[in-house]
Amino acid sequence: GAVVSQHPSRVICKSGTSVKIECRSLDFQATTMFWYRQFPKQSLMLMATSNEGSKATYEQGVEKDKFLINHASLTLSTLTVTSAHPEDSSFYICSARDPQGPGEQYFGPGTRLTVT
Amino acid sequence: GENVEQHPSTLSVQEGDSAVIKCTYSDSASNYFPWYKQELGKGPQLIIDIRSNVGEKKDQRIAVTLNKTAKHFSLHITETQPEDSAVYFCAAVGNTGNQFYFGTGTSLTVIP
Numbered sequence: 001g002a003v004v005s006q007h008p009s010r011v012i013c014k015s016g017t018s019v020k021i022e023c024r025s026l027d028f029q030a031t032t033m034f035w036y037r038q039f040p041k042q043s044l045m046l047m048a049t050s051n052e053g054s055k056a057t058y059e060q061g062v063e064k065d066k067f068l069i070n071h072a073s074l075t076l077s078t079l080t081v082t083s084a085h086p087e088d089s090s091f092y093i094c095s096a097r098d099p100q101g102p103g104e105q106y107f108g109p110g111t112r113l114t115v116t
Numbered sequence: 117g118e119n120v121e122q123h124p125s126t127l128s129v130q131e132g133d134s135a136v137i138k139c140t141y142s143d144s145a146s147n148y149f150p151w152y153k154q155e156l157g158k159g160p161q162l163i164i165d166i167r168s169n170v171g172e173k174k175d176q177r178i179a180v181t182l183n184k185t186a187k188h189f190s191l192h193i194t195e196t197q198p199e200d201s202a203v204y205f206c207a208a209v210g211n212t213g214n215q216f217y218f219g220t221g222t223s224l225t226v227i228p
Contacts (some may be wrong), residue, residue, distance in 0.1 A: 006159070032214060033198040043205060044160070079170045093159050103148050107159040 023094030122219025
C-alpha cells in the first residue's frame with residue numbers, strides 16, 4: 001500500500017510556542033490530505049481536510065486560527081499548532097488519499113504532542 | 117450525517133480462536149467500508165476493505181462481510197495470534213470518498 005510519513009514522531013513544547021507537524025505522501029501525489037486528532041483510548045476525530053493549492057476545510061469546532069494547515073505541494077501538508085496550551089496535547093495523525101486508487105486513505109504514523 | 121457504531125469495545129480471545137467485530141452504519145449512501153488496525157503509539161493501518169457491491173471479502177486470516185440491507189459489516193479474524201492484539205477501527209465512507217466516519221474502536225487482546 002501507499003506510504004505516508006509524519007515528522008516529528010514526538011514533540012514536547014512549552015505553552016505559548018508554536019509547533020509544526022509535517023505530513024508527506026512518499027510514493028504518490030495526494031491532492032487531498034486529512035488531519036485527525038486522537039485522545040487516549042478514543043477514536044479518530046477529523047480536524048480538517050487539506051486541499052493542495054487551496055484553503056483547508058475545517059470541521060465544526062476546530063479553530064482555524066489555532067490549527068494552521070498548509071498544503072503547498074502534492075506530497076506535503078503541514079499542521080501548525082499555534083500558541084500551544086496543555087490541552088492541545090494529543091496524538092495528531094494525518095492521512096492522504098491516493099487519487100489514482102479507488103478511495104483508500106493511508107495514515108501516517110502519528111505525532112505525539114506534549115505541551116508543558 | 118453518518119453514524120457508525122462498533123461492538124464490542126474490548127475483546128479477549130485465546131490464541132487460535134476467532135475474533136469477530138461488528139459495525140453498523142446509518143447512511144445508506146455509504147459505499148466503502150475499510151477496517152484499520154492501530155497498534156499502541158502508531159497510526160492506523162488499512163488491513164482490509166469492502167465496497168457496497170460486494171458481500172464478502174477475504175485475505176488470508178482476515179475476512180469482512182457486508183449486509184447492505186441491514187447496514188452492518190463485520191471483521192472476522194481466524195486463528196488469532198498474539199500479534200493480532202491491537203485496536204481495530206471500522207469506518208464508513210460516502211461516495212465523495214473524503215468523509216470517513218470511524219467507529220469507536222475495539223481493543224483486541226489475544227491471550228497466548
